[in-house]
Amino acid sequence: MTAELVRGQNHPLPQSRLEIRVSAGTPMVAAATLGDELGKIHGVEWVAHPGTPTLPGLEVSRQAAADHRLAVDLDAMPEAVHRISVLLALPTGAGGPARFGAVPAPFVAVTGLDGTGIASYTVAGLDSESAVIALELYRRQGAWKVRAIGQGYAGGLADLFTDQGLAEARQLAGGIHEAVAQGLARSVPAPPPRPDGDRSRQPAAPALGPDQGGPTSTTSGSASTAGGSGPVPGSPYGTQTPGIPGQPAPQPPYQGGEGVQPTAPTSGGGIDYSHPRRQTSAPPPPPPTAPPAEPGRPAQPVAGDATGWSMDERLYNQVWGMFEDLARTTAAYRSAVDFAESRMEKELDQVLSDPRSRIGGQGDAAREAAQARHTELVNQAQAALDRDVAQLTAESEVVEPALPPAFARWDNPAWHGYRVPMEIPMALRLGDLHLPECADLRIPMLIRLPLERGLWIDSGRGASLDGSFTDAHDMRRLAMETAVAHAARLLAVYPAGEFTVHVIDPAGSGAQALDPLVRTGVLAGPPATGAAGMADVLARLTQRVDLVQMALRGGAPESLPPGFDTSQQLLIVNDFPHGFDDRAVNQLRYLADEGPAVGVHLMMVADREDASAYGPLLDPLWRALLRLTPVPDDHLADPWVGHAWTYEPPLVPPGSQVLQQVLTKVAEARAKHW
Amino acid sequence: MTKGQAISLQKNDGGSLTAVRMGLGWQAAPRRGLFGSRTREIDLDASAVLFADKQPVDVVFFRHLVSDDGSVRHTGDNLVGGVGQGGDDEAILVDLARVPVHIDQIVFTVNSFTGQTFQEVQNAFCRIVDETNGQELARYTLAGGGAYTAQIMAKVHRSGTGWTMTALGTPANGRTFQDLMPAILPHL
Numbered sequence: 001m002t003a004e005l006v007r008g009q010n011h012p013l014p015q016s017r018l019e020i021r022v023s024a025g026t027p028m029v030a031a032a033t034l035g036d037e038l039g040k041i042h043g044v045e046w047v048a049h050p051g052t053p054t055l056p057g058l059e060v061s062r063q064a065a066a067d068h069r070l071a072v073d074l075d076a077m078p079e080a081v082h083r084i085s086v087l088l089a090l091p092t093g094a095g096g097p098a099r100f101g102a103v104p105a106p107f108v109a110v111t112g113l114d115g116t117g118i119a120s121y122t123v124a125g126l127d128s129e130s131a132v133i134a135l136e137l138y139r140r141q142g143a144w145k146v147r148a149i150g151q152g153y154a155g156g157l158a159d160l161f162t163d164q165g166l167a168e169a170r171q172l173a174g175g176i177h178e179a180v181a182q183g184l185a186r187s188v189p190a191p192p193p194r195p196d197g198d199r200s201r202q203p204a205a206p207a208l209g210p211d212q213g214g215p216t217s218t219t220s221g222s223a224s225t226a227g228g229s230g231p232v233p234g235s236p237y238g239t240q241t242p243g244i245p246g247q248p249a250p251q252p253p254y255q256g257g258e259g260v261q262p263t264a265p266t267s268g269g270g271i272d273y274s275h276p277r278r279q280t281s282a283p284p285p286p287p288p289t290a291p292p293a294e295p296g297r298p299a300q301p302v303a304g305d306a307t308g309w310s311m312d313e314r315l316y317n318q319v320w321g322m323f324e325d326l327a328r329t330t331a332a333y334r335s336a337v338d339f340a341e342s343r344m345e346k347e348l349d350q351v352l353s354d355p356r357s358r359i360g361g362q363g364d365a366a367r368e369a370a371q372a373r374h375t376e377l378v379n380q381a382q383a384a385l386d387r388d389v390a391q392l393t394a395e396s397e398v399v400e401p402a403l404p405p406a407f408a409r410w411d412n413p414a415w416h417g418y419r420v421p422m423e424i425p426m427a428l429r430l431g432d433l434h435l436p437e438c439a440d441l442r443i444p445m446l447i448r449l450p451l452e453r454g455l456w457i458d459s460g461r462g463a464s465l466d467g468s469f470t471d472a473h474d475m476r477r478l479a480m481e482t483a484v485a486h487a488a489r490l491l492a493v494y495p496a497g498e499f500t501v502h503v504i505d506p507a508g509s510g511a512q513a514l515d516p517l518v519r520t521g522v523l524a525g526p527p528a529t530g531a532a533g534m535a536d537v538l539a540r541l542t543q544r545v546d547l548v549q550m551a552l553r554g555g556a557p558e559s560l561p562p563g564f565d566t567s568q569q570l571l572i573v574n575d576f577p578h579g580f581d582d583r584a585v586n587q588l589r590y591l592a593d594e595g596p597a598v599g600v601h602l603m604m605v606a607d608r609e610d611a612s613a614y615g616p617l618l619d620p621l622w623r624a625l626l627r628l629t630p631v632p633d634d635h636l637a638d639p640w641v642g643h644a645w646t647y648e649p650p651l652v653p654p655g656s657q658v659l660q661q662v663l664t665k666v667a668e669a670r671a672k673h674w
Numbered sequence: 675m676t677k678g679q680a681i682s683l684q685k686n687d688g689g690s691l692t693a694v695r696m697g698l699g700w701q702a703a704p705r706r707g708l709f710g711s712r713t714r715e716i717d718l719d720a721s722a723v724l725f726a727d728k729q730p731v732d733v734v735f736f737r738h739l740v741s742d743d744g745s746v747r748h749t750g751d752n753l754v755g756g757v758g759q760g761g762d763d764e765a766i767l768v769d770l771a772r773v774p775v776h777i778d779q780i781v782f783t784v785n786s787f788t789g790q791t792f793q794e795v796q797n798a799f800c801r802i803v804d805e806t807n808g809q810e811l812a813r814y815t816l817a818g819g820g821a822y823t824a825q826i827m828a829k830v831h832r833s834g835t836g837w838t839m840t841a842l843g844t845p846a847n848g849r850t851f852q853d854l855m856p857a858i859l860p861h862l
Contacts, residue, residue: 002855025737067738107852114729117855328744332774335743339726339776380775388772641742 002109002117005148011119013137013144016074018118019111020086020135025104026097027064028088029180031157032072033164034058035083041166042080049172051179058084063642064091064180072137074144082139085149085164088123089131089157092177100126100152108134110146113342121148130156174616181623301395303402312404316427316446319399319407322392323433323443324640329388330435331641336381344374389438396441403429406493407444410485410652410659418492418662420669424449425493430486430628433636433645445636445647447626449493450568454592454602456625457483460609476575476607478630480513482649483572483605485659486628489650490570491522492662496669498567502541503527504534505572506579510605520663522670534579538587541571541600545591548598568599576606577614585614592624677843681812683770683836691837693769693805694830696720696782697762700798716795717753717787720764721851722746726776728862734766735851745772746780767805768830770837779831781842781858783851786823792845793821800827802839814843824848826858 003011022030031049033041041047048055050062057076061068070086077084088106090097097103100123109120123134129152136147153159157176161169306321308314347370351363400412406425408414409432428449432442459479487501503514505527517523528537551560560566577585592602604625611618627635634646652659683691698720721735724746732741736751745768752763768780784800792798801813814827822845830839846857 002852023737109852115731117852120852325744328740328742329772332743332745332772335731336774336776339729339731343727377776384772384775640740640744 003119005119005121005146007121007125007148007150010145010147013074013110013118013146015112016144017113018072018074018137019113019115020068020070020072021109021111022068022070022088022106022134023109024066024088024106026090027066028068028090028106029064029157029176030060030068030070031087031089031176032058032060032070033085033087033161033166034077034081035085035164036080037082039083039164041161041164044166044168044172046081047161047166047172049176049179051175062179063637065642074137084137085133086135086137087131087157087160088134089160089176091180092130092156099128099130099154100132101128106132106134110135110137114346119146119148121150123150125150126152128154130154131160133160178616178619181619301391301398303398312407312426315399315403315407318395319444319446322395322399323638325388326392326435326438326441326443327638327641327643329385329392330437330643333381333385333437336384337378340374340377340381343377344370347373385437389441393438393441396443400444403444406449406489407446409444410650410656415658415662418665420496420665421493422495424495424498428489428493429650430455430626431650432648433638434648435643435645439646442648443645450599451601452596454596454604454625455483455486456622456627457486457603457605458607458627458629459605460607472607475630476509476605477513479605480510480574482628482630482651483574483603484513484517485649485651487517487570487572487603488522488659488663491666494568496666497673499570500524500565500567501570501572502537503572503574504537505529505574506531506534507575510574516659516663520660520667522663522667531579531581534584537571538584538591541569541591541595542587544569545594545598545600549594552598566599568601569595570601570603572603572605574605575610576604577611585618589618589621592621596624677841680838680840682833682838683811683830691804691806692771693767694811694839695762695803695805696722696766696768696827697801697803698764698784698799699762699801701796715753715788716790717751718764718795718798719751719785719787719850720748720766720800721783721785722748722766722768723781723783723851723855723858724773724777725779725781725862726774727778728859730855731774731777733851743772743774745769745774745777762801770830779829779862781829781861782827783846783854783858784825784827785848785850785854787849789823789849791821791823792825800825802828812839812841814841820845822847824854824857826854826861829861 005011022028029050031047032055033048034046034055035041045052046055048058048060050060050064053060053062056078057073059071061070072084086108088108090100090103092098100106105122105124105126107120107122110118112118121135123132126132132152133149136149137144138147153163157173158170161172166172304311304314304318306314306318308317348367351366351370354363354366356362400409403412403414404425405412405414405418405421407427407429409429426448427446428451430445430447433445434440434442457479459476491499491501501517501522502524503510503517505511505514506529508527508529510527511518514527518526525537528534547560547564571591573588576588580588588602591600595601602625604621608622628649629635629647630649632646632648634644636645636647637643638645683694698718700716700718719736721733722741723730724732724734724741732738732743732746734741734746734748736748739748739750740746747767747769749765749767766782773780782800786792786795799813799815802811803809804811812828824846826842826844826846828839828841828843830837832838842861844857844861846854848854848857
């Protein structure tokens, strides 16, 4: 029976292994501090937070989320610890709500490992606070108890830690928010909401989800609601999944042709009477439908079997649907396996504690039975996963060849028949994603165009996933090659002259990798080297951002100088911060902050360690960028369940001339355009 | 359907159901004459709790609209109810084929989030529909209920290779499904 606590009330804890579950309407940070008999925190190492999620007997999550499960083992607590405070804080700088008064009251429950409720507490009555001590677990005469606290702090985590007597309060609070922001930067942006409307409303305040990062991301939904806003294609499982109305979201869904407009959308102005989600009045051509399935067998998958106003949009939605289905089916598998394991452990514990099991073979029989039950459930889960993965693999096999160049791998024949497009595609493939359970099934990672965030190709060293160690030099070369492959793809999928690439390569170390871009003449100018060249490129782009911003703020985009180049701009920066002085760094930060809104993007090819001398000054810069890696790396989370997906960059197959051919065509078209 | 009654979710032709929908409908509070827009809203919420061996594993409600495995989906919160024509105002869809193998029971509940008891709610019902053909399998009427704010409607549980639905119809009190957990456990 769960005791519902009111503020100040306490309740005994019957067991030492606990879970603290937090459900809130919006993503928040969960942390815990350990205190001694007097309640004093001995130092930052007594705080579990997203940057340091694990302490002896205590684990918190690494990300801000609307739902948390904190694991606590009171027996594993050091003797000196007499108090564990569970904290919640709203993430800063992500554009989300800044005060608890603006979000639904968080609900905190202390449960056993099996989910049995022990005590719960709704942290109500907060207003301008942005951090709160929700609960306290404390030792009293050898026994542990929980008390509802609900003490909020308007000054956030820094004030909270100061109040708890921690000397490094401010630095720690900053570090936590930084760790959370990095978590945001790791995540794949959520898919756009489904285009069809919905009569129902979402009462919880829409907020920045844990899986969406960057101030420019306006996608709806906390973790708990993001699932409802995903594109839901026709079921690939053959079991006709009914159409599900999506959740309304503040982000405008994809509109056919919207992307075609130049970088300067008109601001202000009158009311747009057109339907917000329908731009054409003609109905779209009917999507290809799967032939009726033979009884008892799943339907054959068909490329484009999803909703959308064009084939590209349908394929995009289908790919996102496959992404979500794979995330969810894997979640089902993992959940079943976890359950099987915890049940077996419990049964084995019972066998051990039962004195009868010591007599004869009863204990062995019971152990074997428990193991058999475990094996049976895991096998069933595996069978269900295999069934779903087989279906998704079949779908992937028809979808991949049907993808247009912007969505396709470099080895796709679509690239051999490449022609410079007339329209901006709705999305771009940034690479492939897969999960360890089914490493052969690759989901295209499609992100919407125009880019909402810049890209960061991380050339930081580190052992890659397969354990092989790539040395720093190779890593930098690979990173630059990856950057070139991304830039070439962007150049190729935009109509002639609508995408411009600048390069800063201060020491010329990227010359070899940049060769395909330089030789074909698709760059705006030769890569800038040396201080003067860098300053020139940065000054021009900064001025451009200023100009467009001024024009937009003045409501007069037409007042831009005649002949103004309205194309999207991409600045590739190699070897950062090599060659950067303070002024250049400031300009770069300005571009990262203000650029995306006016079509100026960064692609940093950098190792964050190299820039560590700048300290937290550059944190917002890294945070604003989507981190990609030149080698497979499992740093991206999906927006539904939050699995760690392995990302693989889209590299041109070795020996292939496709990049060269495509860039040659782009260069020809650019020459005609100008 | 009456309390305690169980029906097998097998189709007449012997195949088992693949997808069911639990629909919930109720009539919005009547509008008054002057200042009629100031209605006292009635917000009923449907939730589904997924159990494995009597342990709650996942829950689908207005703040978590899709179970992590994707098998149970809530179509979204309706805060005021409908016009009482019998349509579903909230629905939870269950794709039975995709329910993870360790989940053996799914319990459906209804709570009055705004606190009105079922005595005050008009024309409230709850029904289970075969989603593949729209056929109604079972229907309950909530109205005329007593002074309680929640009801544990039904459970769908594995039996043999298929699924069976059992009507529970147990009154309870609480604002969200969390409050109902103690009342649900005896029915597992």
